[in-house]
Amino acid sequence: MTFTSSHSDLKQINRLAVINLIKKQPSLSRADIAKHTGLTKSTIGKIVQELIDEHWLQEEDAPTLLEGAGRRPTGLTLDNRTLTLLGAEIGVDFITVIACSITGEVRFHSNLPYQHNQLESSLDQLADLLTHVWHMMHSMNHHVLGLGISVPGMVNMPNEHVAVLPNLGWQNFNLIELMRARFTMQQLPLFPITIVNDANAAALSEFVFGRSQFNRNxxxxxxxxxxxxxxxxxxxxLYRGTNGWAGEIGHSVLQPINGLPCACGQYGCVETLVSQRALSRALTSDSALLSVEHMQRRLAQGDVAVKAGLDEVGYYLGIVLRNVANYLNPESIVIGGPMSQFEDALMKPAIASFQAHSKGNLILPNIRLCEFGLLASSLGAAAAILIKHLEPNGIPVHFSHQGLLRK
Ligand SMILES: [Zn+2]
Known part of the structure; x- marks a missing residue:
């Protein structure tokens, strides 16, 4: 094999190989790692010591004595204690901020309702909350590696410039620069920031921290x-497409004739039929956007209009699922976002509709709720900064997670 990488690239790749190996097989010793990677024991010794010093890895408790065979070599595991990732989700009517470990263990999270008005004042609010979390982590001796921010719209790749957030009415701005300016004002140290589309971020939460990491389909x-x-x-x-816009299914047209106008300017988009707004519209005579929590309360009180609205939203979601299955032949399709809080009340009509539109079709993916509930996008944004921090030349990183937040 010919290596054309620079020395520092190669070192980074070797460090990653060690981290990934320990993630897949915790408790390996330095000698085991040398055997698995083909690197010399002295190279592994240096890399492991560096990774321990930087809090990526830790040695397991004191080695046990093996009968008549001396000491068992010290095992290594990922160090979940110090390194911290910040993740944020800018929603249409909420902001979520989390801090988590490198294996996705949530140390802090906060979900605030807010009114998106002006871009600048909304970002002030987000920066204040993140600054508060940064100080909280700092005071607990956690080291913040970086921040990922998920946004509900199109993010150009590779420059991470926000192209348009249709439901917020914001477009064409450099979110990294705007946030960096605010953190500088707050006298925070410089840390890497990455921007990711909210649906892509949610998929990354499954890919990096969830059960999907064990199944690469x-x-x-x-x-x-x-x-x-x-x-x-x-x-x-992540599959991003040419400009980073893959997966914009909300604006594929499902009802071209007599469809309702969409925020994007078209008529009859998926978003007009399968969304919080679509369900709100079934329940109110004006254009008010009802919160999911409000509609959940009404459902719990036996409101038949909410049930009927969910049946209709679920019906169209089932058609979307059918289309996605046909386009991509995925192993799994998972449903997340605020509307997934309805759980069975949404999933049952969606799956019934999927099946009704699947006659004779052999493409039947596993369909389930997402693992991390309302934290999926913010956790996935944190995963995005972890990948960016570690990943040289696009090598994917997979980390384990202790448990699932949602059964
Ligand atoms: Zn649209």
């Missing part, structure tokens, strides 16, 4: 909230 994560979007992952990570 394609997965489509559909986020249903005020908007609708999909994130697609396969063996090599």
């Amino acid at each position: 394609p997965l489509v994560h559909i986020t249903v909230g005020v908007g609708v979007g999909a994130g697609i992952t396969s063996e090599n990570g």
Whole structure:
């Protein structure tokens, strides 16, 4: 094999190989790692010591004595204690901020309702909350590696410039620069920031921290909230498309004749039929957007209009699922976003509709709720900064997670 990488690239790749190996097989010793990677024991010794010093790895408790065979070599595991990732989701009517470990263990999370008005004042609010979380982590001796921010709209790749957020009415701005300016004002240290589309972020939460990491078949994560979007992952990570806009299923047209106007300017988009707004519209005579929590309360009180509205939203969601299955032949399709809080009340009519539109069709993916509930996009944004931090030349990174937040 010929290596054309620079020395520092090669070192980074070797460090990653060690981290990934320990993730897949915890408790390996330095000698085991040398055997698995083909690197010399002295190279592994240096890399492991560096990774321990930087809090990526830790040694397991004191080695046990083996009968008549001396000491068992010290095992290594990922160090979940110090390194911290920040993730944020800018929603249409909420902001979520989390801090988590490198294996996705949530240290802090906060979900605030807010009114998106002006871009600048909304970002002030987000920056204040993140600054508060940064100080909280700092005071607990957690080291913040970086911040990922998910946004409900199109993000140009590779420059991560926000192209348009249709449901917020914001377009064409450099979110990284705007946030960096605010953190500088707050005298925070410089840390890497990455921007990711909310549906892509949600898919990354499954890919990096969730059960999907153990199964590399394609997965489509559909986020249903005020908007609708999909994130697609396969063996090599996120599939972004040419400009980073893959998965914009919310604006594929489902009802061209007599369809309702959509925020994008078209008529009869998926978002007009399968979304929080579509369900709100079935329940109010004006254009008010009802919160999912309000509609959940009404459902719990036996409101038949909410049930009928969910049956209709679920019916169209089932058709979307059928279309996605046909386009991409994924192993799993998972449903997340605020509307997924309805759980069975949405999933049952959606799956019934999917099956009704699947006669004679052999493409039958596993359809389920997402693992991380309302934290999926913010956790996935944190996963995005972890990938960016570690990944040289596009090599995907997979990390384990202790448990599922949602059964
Ligand atoms: Zn549209």
